Amino acid sequence: MGNKKEQTREMILEASYPLFAKDGFNKITMKDICEATGLSRGGLYSHFSGTGEIFEAILSKLNEKDEMDFQKEMDEKMPAPEILERALRLMKYEMKHSEDSLSLAMYEYAGTVSGDVMGQFTEAGEKKWTDLINYGIRRKEFKRVDVHEIVSIILYAYQGVRMWSRIVSMTDSTFRAVTEHIKKQLLIENS
Amino acid sequence: MGNKKEQTREMILEASYPLFAKDGFNKITMKDICEATGLSRGGLYSHFSGTGEIFEAILSKLNEKDEMDFQKEMDEKMPAPEILERALRLMKYEMKHSEDSLSLAMYEYAGTVSGDVMGQFTEAGEKKWTDLINYGIRRKEFKRVDVHEIVSIILYAYQGVRMWSRIVSMTDSTFRAVTEHIKKQLLIENS
Amino acid sequence: MGNKKEQTREMILEASYPLFAKDGFNKITMKDICEATGLSRGGLYSHFSGTGEIFEAILSKLNEKDEMDFQKEMDEKMPAPEILERALRLMKYEMKHSEDSLSLAMYEYAGTVSGDVMGQFTEAGEKKWTDLINYGIRRKEFKRVDVHEIVSIILYAYQGVRMWSRIVSMTDSTFRAVTEHIKKQLLIENS
Amino acid sequence: MGNKKEQTREMILEASYPLFAKDGFNKITMKDICEATGLSRGGLYSHFSGTGEIFEAILSKLNEKDEMDFQKEMDEKMPAPEILERALRLMKYEMKHSEDSLSLAMYEYAGTVSGDVMGQFTEAGEKKWTDLINYGIRRKEFKRVDVHEIVSIILYAYQGVRMWSRIVSMTDSTFRAVTEHIKKQLLIENS
DNA sequence: CATGAATGAGAGTTCATTCAT
DNA sequence: GATGAATGAACTCTCATTCAT
Numbered sequence: 001m002g003n004k005k006e007q008t009r010e011m012i013l014e015a016s017y018p019l020f021a022k023d024g025f026n027k028i029t030m031k032d033i034c035e036a037t038g039l040s041r042g043g044l045y046s047h048f049s050g051t052g053e054i055f056e057a058i059l060s061k062l063n064e065k066d067e068m069d070f071q072k073e074m075d076e077k078m079p080a081p082e083i084l085e086r087a088l089r090l091m092k093y094e095m096k097h098s099e100d101s102l103s104l105a106m107y108e109y110a111g112t113v114s115g116d117v118m119g120q121f122t123e124a125g126e127k128k129w130t131d132l133i134n135y136g137i138r139r140k141e142f143k144r145v146d147v148h149e150i151v152s153i154i155l156y157a158y159q160g161v162r163m164w165s166r167i168v169s170m171t172d173s174t175f176r177a178v179t180e181h182i183k184k185q186l187l188i189e190n191s
Numbered sequence: 192m193g194n195k196k197e198q199t200r201e202m203i204l205e206a207s208y209p210l211f212a213k214d215g216f217n218k219i220t221m222k223d224i225c226e227a228t229g230l231s232r233g234g235l236y237s238h239f240s241g242t243g244e245i246f247e248a249i250l251s252k253l254n255e256k257d258e259m260d261f262q263k264e265m266d267e268k269m270p271a272p273e274i275l276e277r278a279l280r281l282m283k284y285e286m287k288h289s290e291d292s293l294s295l296a297m298y299e300y301a302g303t304v305s306g307d308v309m310g311q312f313t314e315a316g317e318k319k320w321t322d323l324i325n326y327g328i329r330r331k332e333f334k335r336v337d338v339h340e341i342v343s344i345i346l347y348a349y350q351g352v353r354m355w356s357r358i359v360s361m362t363d364s365t366f367r368a369v370t371e372h373i374k375k376q377l378l379i380e381n382s
Numbered sequence: 383m384g385n386k387k388e389q390t391r392e393m394i395l396e397a398s399y400p401l402f403a404k405d406g407f408n409k410i411t412m413k414d415i416c417e418a419t420g421l422s423r424g425g426l427y428s429h430f431s432g433t434g435e436i437f438e439a440i441l442s443k444l445n446e447k448d449e450m451d452f453q454k455e456m457d458e459k460m461p462a463p464e465i466l467e468r469a470l471r472l473m474k475y476e477m478k479h480s481e482d483s484l485s486l487a488m489y490e491y492a493g494t495v496s497g498d499v500m501g502q503f504t505e506a507g508e509k510k511w512t513d514l515i516n517y518g519i520r521r522k523e524f525k526r527v528d529v530h531e532i533v534s535i536i537l538y539a540y541q542g543v544r545m546w547s548r549i550v551s552m553t554d555s556t557f558r559a560v561t562e563h564i565k566k567q568l569l570i571e572n573s
Numbered sequence: 574m575g576n577k578k579e580q581t582r583e584m585i586l587e588a589s590y591p592l593f594a595k596d597g598f599n600k601i602t603m604k605d606i607c608e609a610t611g612l613s614r615g616g617l618y619s620h621f622s623g624t625g626e627i628f629e630a631i632l633s634k635l636n637e638k639d640e641m642d643f644q645k646e647m648d649e650k651m652p653a654p655e656i657l658e659r660a661l662r663l664m665k666y667e668m669k670h671s672e673d674s675l676s677l678a679m680y681e682y683a684g685t686v687s688g689d690v691m692g693q694f695t696e697a698g699e700k701k702w703t704d705l706i707n708y709g710i711r712r713k714e715f716k717r718v719d720v721h722e723i724v725s726i727i728l729y730a731y732q733g734v735r736m737w738s739r740i741v742s743m744t745d746s747t748f749r750a751v752t753e754h755i756k757k758q759l760l761i762e763n764s
Numbered sequence: 765c766a767t768g769a770a771t772g773a774g775a776g777t778t779c780a781t782t783c784a785t
Numbered sequence: 786g787a788t789g790a791a792t793g794a795a796c797t798c799t800c801a802t803t804c805a806t
Contacts, residue, residue, distance in 0.1 A: 004786090005786085008786095023302060024217070024298075024299060024302065026215070026217045026218055026299075027217055027302075029778085029779060029780080030779075030780060030781085031778085031779060031780085039787085039788095040787060040788045040789055041780090041781080041782090041788080041789065041790095042781095042782085042783080042786090042787060042788055042789070043786075043787045043788065043789095045780090045781070045782085046786060046787070047786095049781090050780080050781095051780095103354075104298050104299070104302075106358070107215075107295050107298070107354060107357065107358055108215060108217070108218075108295070108299070110357070110358035111214060111215065111218070111295075111357075111358075116358075116359055116360055118358045118359050119359045119360070121359075122355065122359050146368075146371075148364065148365075148368055149368040149371060149372050150372075152348075152352075152365050152368040152369060152372075153344065153348055153368070153369065153372050155351070155355075156347075156348045156349075156350075156351030156352045156355060156369065157343075157344050157347045157348040157351055158347075158351065159347075159350075159351035159354060159355055160346070160347030160348055160349065160350035160351030160352075160354070161343075161347045161351075163294075163298060163350060163351070163354055164313065164346075164347060164350055166298060166301070166302075167297070167298055167301035167302075167307075167309045168307055168309050168310045168312075168313050169307055169310070173339065174343050177337075177339055177340040177343040177344070178343060178344065178347065180337075180340060181340050181341075181343075181344050195768090195769070195806095196768085196769075199769080199770095220795085220796060220797080221796075221797065221798085222795080222796065222797085230770075230771090231770060231771045231772060232771085232772075232773095232797085232798080232799090233769095233770065233771060233772070233773095233798090233799075233800075234769070234770045234771065234772095235770095236797090236798065236799080237768090237769065237770075238769095240798085241797080241798090386785095386789090386790070387789085387790075390790080390791095405684060406599070406680075406681060406684065408597070408599040408600055408681070409599055409681075409684070411774090411775060411776085412775075412776065412777085413774080413775065413776085421791075421792090422791060422792045422793060423776090423777080423778095423792085423793075423794095424777090424778075424779075424790095424791065424792060424793070424794095425790070425791045425792065425793095426791095427776090427777065427778080428789090428790065428791075429790095431777090432776080432777095485736075486680050486681070486684075488740070489597075489677050489680070489736060489739060489740055490597060490599070490677070490681070492739070492740035493596060493597065493600075493677075493739075493740075498740075498741055498742055500740045500741050501741045501742070503741075504737065504741050528750075528753075530746065530747075530750055531750040531753060531754050532754075534730075534734075534747050534750040534751060534754075535726065535730055535750070535751065535754050537733070537737075538729075538730045538731075538732075538733030538734045538737060538751065539725075539726055539729045539730040539733055540729075540733065541729075541732075541733035541736060541737055542728070542729030542730055542731065542732035542733030542734075542736070543725075543729045543733075545676075545680060545732060545733070545736055546695065546728075546729060546732055548680060548683070548684075549679070549680055549683035549684075549689075549691045550689055550691050550692045550694075550695050551689055551692070555721065556721075556725050559719075559721055559722040559725040559726070560725060560726065560729065562719075562722060563722050563723075563725075563726050577765095578765085602799085602800060602801080603800075603801060603802085604799085604800060604801085612766085612767095613766060613767045613768055614767080614768065614769095614801090614802080614803090615765090615766060615767055615768070615802095615803085615804080616765075616766045616767065616768095618801090618802070618803085619765060619766070622802090623801080623802095624801095
């Protein structure tokens with residue numbers, strides 16, 4: 001029985017994700033979500049008491065299942081360049097599809113709450129990439145770079161492109177520039 | 192004097208800039224700007240017919256006086272590494288003071304209008320940096336890098352940091368990572 | 383029950399009719415109707431999105447139940463002079479009570495919309511009277527008049543009196559003048 | 574010197590007449606009249622303290638020069654049918670050009686002031702037509718009709734058509750119906 | 765007198781939120 | 786739990802009106 005409630009919650013999150021992705025956090029109203037879910041005002045409120053709560057729930061879910069997690073690959077001793085290749089392919093895909101990104105909504109949401117609620121996201125990203133690069137260096141497949149520096153470049157150039165490409169049209173060459181740059185920094189050229 | 196009107200307009204732009212910088216575009220209401228300027232509703236409306244018009248006026252002014260313009264320095268034959276040094280110092284300053292940035296407001300504003308209104312900003316930034324790097328390469332003071340790639344990294348890493356630092360606390364080491372990375376890409380090491 | 387909504391709608395129409403009748407269309411605001419109905423702003427707006435929509439709904443209802451319809455009487459073969467007598471009695475009553483008339487509101491409303499939305503009202507009135515007069519002529523109870531001419535006089539003299547009597551005080555003799563004139567035109571005198 | 578002021582007043586009345594004729598009284602704002610006259614807010618207010626005052630001034634002027642005044646013709650012993658013919662031609666012209674009519678504005682204006690301010694207009698019209706018909710009867714050129722009745726029909730049918738034709742499209746046959754009807758009532762047929 | 769910037773009241777409209785059913 | 790009518794606060798926008806210049 002309690003399962004039904006959980007299903008409805010899931011459905012609400014599913015239906016509101018694209019709204020937040022498209023229009024950010026502030027613009028989306030409970031009314032919008034009512035319409036997107038087909039729920040009545042009261043019905044929606046019996047699950048979530050406001051857009052903030054819904055957005056938090058979406059972020060939590062997102063945090064759990066991070067598709068770009070290299071841990072498994074590293075455990076399987078996959079070559080670092082190969083893991084990197086995969087990661088960059090996904091990254092490029094995401095840069096190209098910034099309309100699916102919650103970045104804008106996250107920025108806006110962050111402005112409505114106090115405290116460093118978003119810190120976890122950076123930390124997760126930083127850790128993941130730091131681990132991968134160290135893994136590659138240990139395996140002598142990556143150059144001995146300044147890890148913190150490269151990770152910063154990776155994360156923020158990615159974020160910058162994702163945000164900026166929402167508002168100006170961007171060609172593939174820009175996405176490639178970012179991924180190629182990262183490869184150049186890490187991969188050891190065969191001479 | 193017809194000058195009075197212009198002065199009030201300036202005052203409105205001045206007073207509303209920090210509002211947009213702090214809270215983005217969508218959150219700011221005409222009422223907020225009334226309070227910030229001390230004008231009455233009607234008084235404000237007789238100058239601007241909405242927040243969009245005010246924000247556009249701010250952007251226009253910003254576009255005119257770009258503080259980070261290297262043209263003069265290049266005309267004066269200043270060494271490219273020196274120009275770069277100055278530019279990165281300003282860039283670091285701006286990354287550190289992202290609370291003064293209109294980035295979030297621009298992202299939100301872009302979502303409210305149709306068309307590629309923001310394209311001019313990227314183009315201006317791209318041109319400026321492309322010119323500088325080519326200048327440095329011509330003078331044999333910069334490495335012969337892939338200009339488009341480096342410019343993309345510069346612009347988007349900068350944007351990424353500026354946005355992200357609004358919502359997570361960032362240490363100086365991250366700002367330095369970005370500027371150092373750029374230097375490494377461009378400057379020729381004296382061995 | 384979904385019936386509640388319909389009841390409230392009816393109540394709103396009922397409550398706003400006298401407002402429109404008294405002050406015309408333009409002067410009446412949603413706030414006035416809020417006060418007349420006892421509803422809150424939001425409550426009223428959830429039923430009608432503006433005074434125009436409310437007024438249209440009132441007109442629609444009015445159009446449906448036309449109290450001055452002679453069809454039934456003609457079907458029952460009632461003598462034409464008798465039908466006329468009744469009609470004129472009602473007409474006189476309405477001229478005397480022009481404060482209940484929506485005429486002014488209709489004129490104003492017509493100015494706010496495009497297209498010939500009011501045409502249906504004239505047509506209905508014309509048809510009704512044309513049918514009656516032809517009926518009387520066929521039964522040899524009315525003079526063989528120019529039907530279109532008499533109908534025009536009936537309709538517009540009636541309208542003229544109704545409008546004019548809103549703003550100047552009018553004695554019974556004027557109302558009688560109109561009805562008597564119509565009778566004289568139609569009825570065959572027994573000499 | 575004081576002449577300039579009078580000229581400006583005239584100009585204001587001239588410029589605002591068509592506004593009232595087109596949109597009635599309530600809809601017209603001081604702002605509209607500012608724009609129509611090209612005067613500044615303060616300038617306009619230094620002549621008239623509100624739309625009511627302007628409209629009253631227009632009505633006063635209108636009352637003075639009544640174009641449909643038969644007195645002169647009667648003094649000149651012109652045949653009554655001829656005077657009638659001219660009057661009806663003018664009347665038809667006015668019915669056809671109801672967009673120039675202040676009727677709607679007068680109705681609305683009457684609702685904003687207390688007292689029978691419009692009575693003078695009816696009385697003037699009634700007197701004019703009563704005099705003409707009596708003149709015709711005295712000269713044995715008109716039938717010996719019930720004068721009050723015919724005058725009522727003339728005035729109110731005319732008013733009714735003028736108002737109604739603002740909001741529904743009306744063919745020439747209707748205007749003719751009214752004028753022909755009046756002629757039939759008054760003119761003695763030559764058998 | 766004329767100008768036009770500014771005031772402030774008030775209308776239109778939208779939603780977050782509640783609550784009787 | 787769900788529904789959806791209703792509330793009321795907040796915002797946008799428009800003018801009548803004033804007043805310093």
